[in-house]
Amino acid sequence: MAGKSRKDKVLEQERVSVLGMLLNCESDKKPSFEVQCVDTPIQPNGHDCGVLVLKFIEMWDGVSQFNGKALPDYTTEELQLVRQKFVCDWVLNEDNVLRDEVIQHYDLLLKK
Numbered sequence: 071m072a073g074k075s076r077k078d079k080v081l082e083q084e085r086v087s088v089l090g091m092l093l094n095c096e097s098d099k100k101p102s103f104e105v106q107c108v109d110t111p112i113q114p115n116g117h118d119c120g121v122l123v124l125k126f127i128e129m130w131d132g133v134s135q136f137n138g139k140a141l142p143d144y145t146t147e148e149l150q151l152v153r154q155k156f157v158c159d160w161v162l163n164e165d166n167v168l169r170d171e172v173i174q175h176y177d178l179l180l181k182k
Contacts, residue, residue: 078107109134111143118149125152 074082082104108130113122126141136142144152161172 109139111136111139111141114144114149115146118144118146118153121149121153121156124156 110122110126113119122141122144125144130140134140160166162169166172
């Protein structure tokens with residue numbers, strides 16, 4: 071990417087400012103970071119933006135390896151499977167303090 075656009079520079083300054091306020095930093099100790107423009111697929115529906123963002127966070131390694139994009143193109147059906155896997159991973163995670171209760175609850179429902 072050539073030089074940063076004015077919009078990118080302003081967005082970067084605003085993000086640093088907000089992050090500094092959240093971290094309660096003095097102005098000279100605010101963290102800095104660089105805005106990167108990455109080609110990502112367009113969501114195939116009106117409700118899977120968050121799923122794509124989570125998948126992007128999970129997969130991004132700095133290399134656009136899917137036909138020049140950071141993620142593969144997903145169908146709505148594939149994103150449903152991705153969503154289900156996220157939920158299972160979260161619920162069954164050993165750090166989930168309610169894990170056993172959830173498993174027991176759904177085990178009882180399956181036995182009905």
